[in-house]
Amino acid sequence: MNLTTKVLIGMTAGIIVGLIINLGGFNTASSFINEYLVNGLFHVVGRMFVNSLQMLVVPLVLFSLICGVCGIGDIKLLGRIGSKSFFLYMITTAVAIATAIVIAAGLGIGKGMNVSTEATFDGRDAPPLSQVLIDVIPSNPIEAMANGDMLSIIFFAILVGVSILLVGKKAKSLVETTELLNEVMMKMVSIVMSLAPYAVFGLLARAMANLGMDLLYSLLGYVLVLAGALLFHLFVTLQGVLVLFSRLSPALFLKKIRNAQVFAFSTSSSNATIPVTLRTVTERLGVNNSVASFTVPFGATINMDGTAIMQGVATVFIANVYGVDLGIAGYLTVILMSVLASVGTAGVPGVGLIMLSMVFVQVNLPVEGIGLILGVDRLLDMLRTSVNVSGDAIVSAVVAKSEGKLDINIYNDPNAGIFDDDDVAIDTTDEKELAAAVDKTHGQ
Secondary structure, rough: OOOHHOOOOOOOOHHHHHHHHOOOOOOOOOEEEEEEHHHHHHHHHHHHHHHHHHHHHHHHHHHEEEHHHHHHOHHHHHHHHHHHHHHHHHHHHHHHHHHHHHHHHOOOOOOOOOOOOOOOOOOOOOOOHHHHHHOOOOHHHHHHHHHHHHHHHHHHHHHHHHHHHHHHHHHHHHHHHHHHHHHHHHHHHHHHHOOOHHHHHHHHHHHHHHOOHHHHOHHHHHHHHHHHHHHHHHHHHHHHHHHHHHHHHHHHHHHHHHHHHHHHHHHHHOOHHHHHHHHHHHHOOEEEEHHHHHHHHHHHHHHHHHHHHHHHHHHHHHHHHHOOHHHHHHHHHHHHHHHHHHHHHEEEEEEEEHHHHHHHOOOOHHHHHHHOHHHHHHHHHHHHHHHHHHHHHHHHHHHHOOOOOEEEHHHOOOOOOOOOOOHHHOOHHHHHHHOOOHHHHOOO
């Protein structure tokens, strides 16, 4: 049984167990199940797994991108990769939100609904685009790594890679060391991934057990329309981009990206999923590391397809609930604001709802309306993160294909890069040789 099958079993079992706990009324406050299972064992296992993934993100992006720049062969290629990636990410985001608005407005969700909630939401100001551009250059790269500021880390890693190229042959040993460190980080990803089925079970069991089912039923129209728009974007729009710009098989892509999608669904974090996405894109899809090391972390930072769709559907829904007619001009403002905000809020926690509050202010919708959808946002956040990660992988494949940096044989091989238990097995011969080498060094 391969890892994908194990993870899917863990995901399914987690959803079933969580729903049984929720619907059976076993998750009451201070109950044994709530204290020691849902918010005990499930929470601890899930958070330990997410922390393990986040632990790998910064060193993996740093070493992988330095290796990518050093192995790129043509420094001008880096500029082309960056511009193509940015263009595709912005275009797919704009198409995503436009599609969401058309679907939601066409179905008229929220009209005549009497939905109330005690939840409130206070909008937070996102940093202006000018400040985001300034912050791309870190005043302290160590602090940027500690805070996980992805754009700053990308800039620093590219600068280090370019500087190594300028040093030339003298830096050969440094390049080899960096490549070894990158390989070690990928092995660490394999170790963490081997524990995924149990962690995914814990994450989803807790999420389902804590789900507000009453609120879910009252907002069923909103949930179904948003889920439908997300799936339409994943299976129609993004696959159309893949075929149009690369002529690659969508069926193979969907089969190979499943692992990263499940991880994204479980963690609700594009950044935390970077190690898995990077491994999937390079080893399963055949994208050269020189491209993937840039497009994957860059996409995790600025690619907001799923979030943009949520903004489109939520804007139409709240406008209809409050009886506000936005008109064509209002909807165009929503599209423009969402595209700009996907860059302007790159490093802000809780980015989806913050971006939504910015949009509401621009089109004069009450920000407190966001409180209506807070109860179901956790569930939908899981789905839209999967769409975001899929978009990152598609752009990576398209850009790599256009630059001749995609191994078509790996892409067309259904079994290429499948996780194997041997990936985390220690070779006893290597183990003895390394122990002898260390002993010899210490002996001297």
